[in-house]
Amino acid sequence: AQSVTQLDSQVPVFEEAPVELRCNYSSSVSVYLFWYVQYPNQGLQLLLKYLSGSTLVKSINGFEAEFNKSQTSFHLRKPSVHISDTAEYFCAVRSYGGATNKLIFGTGTLLAVQP
Amino acid sequence: NAGVTQTPKFQVLKTGQSMTLQCAQDMNHNSMYWYRQDPGMGLRLIYYSASEGTTDKGEVPNGYNVSRLNKREFSLRLESAAPSQTSVYFCASSEQGQGPGELFFGEGSRLTVL
Numbered sequence: 001a002q003s004v005t006q007l008d009s010q011v012p013v014f015e016e017a018p019v020e021l022r023c024n025y026s027s028s029v030s031v032y033l034f035w036y037v038q039y040p041n042q043g044l045q046l047l048l049k050y051l052s053g054s055t056l057v058k059s060i061n062g063f064e065a066e067f068n069k070s071q072t073s074f075h076l077r078k079p080s081v082h083i084s085d086t087a088e089y090f091c092a093v094r095s096y097g098g099a100t101n102k103l104i105f106g107t108g109t110l111l112a113v114q115p
Numbered sequence: 116n117a118g119v120t121q122t123p124k125f126q127v128l129k130t131g132q133s134m135t136l137q138c139a140q141d142m143n144h145n146s147m148y149w150y151r152q153d154p155g156m157g158l159r160l161i162y163y164s165a166s167e168g169t170t171d172k173g174e175v176p177n178g179y180n181v182s183r184l185n186k187r188e189f190s191l192r193l194e195s196a197a198p199s200q201t202s203v204y205f206c207a208s209s210e211q212g213q214g215p216g217e218l219f220f221g222e223g224s225r226l227t228v229l
Contacts, residue, residue: 043222044207105158108157
């Protein structure tokens with residue numbers, strides 16, 4: 001069975017500081033990996049995804065994530081955060097080639113950017 | 116572009132009452148989903164519909180029923196609400212159920228069961 005672990009439920013950080021949100025997954029088959037963001041009182045929206053090819057993927061607003069197959073990780077990073085990045089971030093995994101292909105979400109990490 | 120529209124946005128029920136959450140998407144997507152979001156538990160899949168005319172159980176289907184009315188609409192029904200069903204419910208859609216397709220979410224329906 002596949003699973004996703006986000007160990008940090010909340011990450012406080014000062015504006016303009018770097019941040020890393022951690023995500024580890026477990027799957028016996030190949031995976032697609034996603035980061036979704038949820039701003040207050042809104043639904044989730046896709047931030048970035050890894051499907052294949054280059055293991056480093058980037059979003060339009062400065063976030064990036066690197067797929068590390070040996071560590072089964074897909075950590076999200078940003079070199080300098082803004083107040084507007086305050087949101088909850090969800091890592092998600094979808095296996096393919098196996099018996100189940102459902103999208104499984106982690107429990108989320110609240111990024112709280114302080115001035 | 117409306118995307119995914121959910122109604123109602125807020126609802127308060129008494130234990131034992133029934134209600135239906137409505138969801139409609141205007142992106143001509145084949146697959147639709149209902150999730151519930153609870154603090155510290157992330158999103159859990161209740162039911163999904165891979166294509167018009169099909170529905171399948173997700174992780175937490177007990178106490179819920181769904182109807183895929185047509186390609187656009189996917190409703191979630193609580194027949195006899197319980198306090199454990201207090202949650203925020205999200206409807207989502209994607210072009211296809213399998214593969215790397217992005218999910219598009221509605222803004223959520225906040226349900227409180229007293």
